[in-house]
Amino acid sequence: MLDFNPLYSTPQIAAIEQFIDRHYPLAGPVSCRLLQRGLNDVYLALGSNGERYVFRLSHRRARGPADVRTETAFLTHLAQSGVPVAAPIPTREGSLFVEGDAPEGVRQAVLFRAIEGRKPDTADAGDARANGKTLALMHDAAETFQPDGALYRLDLEHLLHRPLARICDSGVVEDAEVRSDLEDIAARTAKAIEAFGDLTSTYCHGDCHGFNARINDAGEAVFFDFDDGGPGYLAYDLSVFLWAQTSFGRRSTAMWDAFVDAYRAVRPITPADFEAAHRFVIVRHIWLMGEYASRAQEWGSETVGWIAREANFLKTWETERCVERLF
Structure with a gap:
């Protein structure tokens, strides 16, 4: 047997x-x-x-x-x-x-x-604003929360370096040139983020892409799925919503603008945090790639094979949104 x-x-x-x-x-x-x-x-x-x-x-x-x-x-x-x-x-x-x-x-x-309410609409600016407002309220409340013995810190080691290692170790990305591109992009991104030096820390939701919420009768976004949360960069928590609007072939930033406006109506965003959020889009994408790469033995290489094609998105984002630009 x-x-x-x-x-x-x-x-x-x-x-x-x-x-x-x-x-x-x-x-x-x-x-x-x-x-x-x-x-x-x-x-x-x-x-x-x-x-x-x-x-x-x-x-x-x-x-x-x-x-x-x-x-x-x-x-x-x-x-x-x-x-x-x-x-x-x-x-x-x-x-x-x-x-x-x-x-x-x-x-x-x-x-x-169970939360009562409807799923958010991807093209509804009101729903984007509701998400931005609740995230801002969450970050306000996080200022009086003391995480006791949190297992994970959403730093660059957790979000970028270890996920990149999982990608490279998984065997999913067979092309050595693509692996080298990913490593170079990650290194430049980490260096750029570390250069800010004064980024805000908070307790993060970790997965606020707009759909881990229900819109209740009052128009509020009620958040759930905090499984990827932890102490970390506020800029990363903001970036996940921008990433959701611009990754996997999506190109619109209109909902991001509505999200940010509603967030700012509750609490300010420092210029450094706002600028860093654009860099963190790359971090978020590599984090997701690493999550899928770590499942290669469970889900199969065909299911996670898309990872090998994502270097182009990362290079394009870095060139168009992060290099010498005023967004």
């Missing part, structure tokens, strides 16, 4: 339902359905009284385990500060997260109350 050593297992729905019933004081029995499988497993959970929840089972990632302790502490702080977010639901024992054993090892789980 061949003994498999799984990289990633998917629990049966019945097991997830029993896990939630065992750990959470919901009106049971709970019924679930899988919403998505990938970077994390996300389930819609329905209590017998009709209450809707979202249950997230963290994936084991190249960075290490999910920092659910810091994430849920930050979410609780934001909710208490009046920032619209999906706050975690405590377990029967009062913890904001719980762990479970999977064939590949321990996985972390968090239960959230």
